[in-house]
Amino acid sequence: MFTTIRTFLDRVIHGTMASPDKIIHRVKVLNLPPKDTVPIKKLFNSHGILKYKKAPQWNYAYINFDSEIAAKDTMATLSGMVFKKRTLATEYAQISELAFRERFSPPPAPQETFDPRSFAERLADQVTPLYKMPYEEQLAKKQKQAIRQLRNFRKKLVPLAELTPERKAQLAWIYENTEDPPCQILDPIRSPQIEGYRTKCEFSIGKDPTGQPTVGFLEGLYRDGMTHVLDPSQSIHVPTVSKQIAKAMEQYVRHHSTWPVYDRRSKSGVWRSLMVKAQHTGDVLNTFSLPLKKKVMVLIQMKTSDLSTLQIEQEKQRLVEYWSSFAPKIKTLMVQQWNGDSNGVREGGTEVVMGDGYVYEHLLGHRFRISSHAFFQVNTPATEHMLQTCAEWCHQEEEKKTTLLDLCCGCGSIGITMANTVDRVVGIEMIPDAINDAKFNASLNQITNAQYHVGKVEEKIDVMSHERNETVVAVLDPPRSGVHSSVIRAVREASHINKVIFISCDAKQAMQNFIRPTSKKYQGVPFKPKRAVTIDLFPHTDHAELMIEFVRI
Numbered sequence: 001m002f003t004t005i006r007t008f009l010d011r012v013i014h015g016t017m018a019s020p021d022k023i024i025h026r027v028k029v030l031n032l033p034p035k036d037t038v039p040i041k042k043l044f045n046s047h048g049i050l051k052y053k054k055a056p057q058w059n060y061a062y063i064n065f066d067s068e069i070a071a072k073d074t075m076a077t078l079s080g081m082v083f084k085k086r087t088l089a090t091e092y093a094q095i096s097e098l099a100f101r102e103r104f105s106p107p108p109a110p111q112e113t114f115d116p117r118s119f120a121e122r123l124a125d126q127v128t129p130l131y132k133m134p135y136e137e138q139l140a141k142k143q144k145q146a147i148r149q150l151r152n153f154r155k156k157l158v159p160l161a162e163l164t165p166e167r168k169a170q171l172a173w174i175y176e177n178t179e180d181p182p183c184q185i186l187d188p189i190r191s192p193q194i195e196g197y198r199t200k201c202e203f204s205i206g207k208d209p210t211g212q213p214t215v216g217f218l219e220g221l222y223r224d225g226m227t228h229v230l231d232p233s234q235s236i237h238v239p240t241v242s243k244q245i246a247k248a249m250e251q252y253v254r255h256h257s258t259w260p261v262y263d264r265r266s267k268s269g270v271w272r273s274l275m276v277k278a279q280h281t282g283d284v285l286n287t288f289s290l291p292l293k294k295k296v297m298v299l300i301q302m303k304t305s306d307l308s309t310l311q312i313e314q315e316k317q318r319l320v321e322y323w324s325s326f327a328p329k330i331k332t333l334m335v336q337q338w339n340g341d342s343n344g345v346r347e348g349g350t351e352v353v354m355g356d357g358y359v360y361e362h363l364l365g366h367r368f369r370i371s372s373h374a375f376f377q378v379n380t381p382a383t384e385h386m387l388q389t390c391a392e393w394c395h396q397e398e399e400k401k402t403t404l405l406d407l408c409c410g411c412g413s414i415g416i417t418m419a420n421t422v423d424r425v426v427g428i429e430m431i432p433d434a435i436n437d438a439k440f441n442a443s444l445n446q447i448t449n450a451q452y453h454v455g456k457v458e459e460k461i462d463v464m465s466h467e468r469n470e471t472v473v474a475v476l477d478p479p480r481s482g483v484h485s486s487v488i489r490a491v492r493e494a495s496h497i498n499k500v501i502f503i504s505c506d507a508k509q510a511m512q513n514f515i516r517p518t519s520k521k522y523q524g525v526p527f528k529p530k531r532a533v534t535i536d537l538f539p540h541t542d543h544a545e546l547m548i549e550f551v552r553i
């Protein structure tokens with residue numbers, strides 16, 4: 001058994017091990033508004049409740065207490081309280097901690113059925129499902145998806161037809177155009193490079209179906225009980241250098257380390273995941289003489305709760321020695337210690353053990369420093385095409401000052417590549433490291449007209465002082481999971497924003513909220529799409545970016 005007596009005692013003493021006797025006093029708060037995440041957080045925080053569980057779509061929340069008295073106190077405070085015109089109610093329950101934890105125990109392993117495909121085919125079907133399709137057909141398929149998405153605007157909004165004439169007039173553009181997609185759709189922008197284009201890869205470390213420690217991609221979804229890791233050496237979207245690094249890490253865990261790989265089912269073991277950022281250009285200015293050693297960041301995630309401090313330090317030292325002699329040379333090595341249940345590389349808890357913790361990339365003649373957690377588009381040449389088109393669309397013809405509002409700006413790539421064509425850039429981003437990168441990147445590129453603000457867009461959108469005689473173009477590039485509706489509301493209500501370039505992999509709801517007629521919830525004059533283009537940032541996969549220019553109606 002890998003767990004030592006020391007860690008067993010440690011868990012019992014520090015409470016990370018479920019004790020059958022321990023009772024959780026749970027309060028369910030009922031009749032909360034769905035969404036409204038920020039006001040709900042403020043409400044709970046103002047009553048000293050910092051930890052609770054509520055999904056945006058739920059109209060209830062759970063709060064766990066160690067004592068019945070604390071639970072009942074909170075019930076007395078919240079019951080009957082009127083919040084957002086709703087009267088809150090509460091329910092109390094006691095549950096054993098063991099039962100509570102078992103809710104999160106791994107799903108049962110799926111029944112093994114005979115699969116005639118090789119492991120490589122199984123993985124390719126999963127991570128690059130279009131790999132057998134000629135590239136032109138892939139583009140046509142993605143174009144069809146974009147057209148369907150834009151046509152859906154009409155389908156989703158027609159139920160709003162019982163509208164006042166004034167609100168109906170706001171949708172005239174969509175009713176007038178009954179057959180075609182409701183705006184111009186340009187030819188898709190193809191990826192200049194269709195193989196080995198992914199600059200960032202997150203590999204899992206675990207066992208393949210034969211039980212061999214492997215560094216690769218997880219087969220299927222963990223929530224479906226899948227925990228096998230498959231070898232990525234034939235994955236066509238992964239660059240050669242990243243495959244070499246995955247293989248080297250696999251050699252390390254198989255032959256150089258005495259610690260086992262992490263088992264997602266028993267939640268034991270040490271080696272969890274490997275993130276590789278293998279940038280396209282790297283940190284040299286002359287892009288034609290690229291020493292490979294300047295391009296690659298490696299981050300290794302370990303579960304260290306079963307190791308002593310000395311063992312952790314020794315392991316870090318061994319990793320540094322191993323990767324220092326690896327060819328091609330890597331630029332920086334990081335170790336992340338993560339003992340929680342969730343999988344994947346996380347923000348924070350990362351130590352730089354070799355190099356400076358950064359890699360660099362060039363985009364449209366600008367140089368960018370990227371930290372381990374900052375988002376950066378994974379397909380550099382295709383991103384350059386996307387940004388070129390975005391810059392053309394942002395261009396204002398009027399003789400007015402233009403402010404570019406770079407919402408969800410990451411480490412600043414959009415604003416910085418366009419800063420020389422506008423009067424000022426204002427960037428907002430919630431990850432502090434990314435904002436540090438954005439500020440650094442602005443000065444690295446001698447950009448003096450950019451300011452950056454750390455925080456959530458929905459909370460910071462007002463940081464921008466409104467100047468007279470300026471037009472504001474917002475570029476909104478949210479994560480795949482979408483943006484909070486308050487962001488869309490804030491953009492709609494900011495009457496000085498007359499254009500929004502919306503870049504998204506999948507955010508249908510957000511797009512609809514830009515165009516729906518004025519209502520109590522969605523105030524401000526709505527936008528309408530003027531043109532759209534698909535940019536294929538992810539060849540061989542089902543994904544692509546859709547960039548839409550929205551203008552006020």
Ligand SMILES: C[S@@+](CC[C@H](N)C(=O)[O-])C[C@H]1O[C@@H](n2cnc3c(N)ncnc32)[C@H](O)[C@@H]1O
Pocket residue numbers: 374375376377407408409410411412413414428429430431434455456457458477478479480483484
């Ligand atoms: C798809 S990335 C785009 C980054 C950047 N525009 C770029 O092209 O490199 C989305 C970014 O939005 C940030 N983000 C997500 N939700 C946010 C929010 N509510 N407010 C501010 N930033 C957010 C993420 O941290 C991430 O950096």
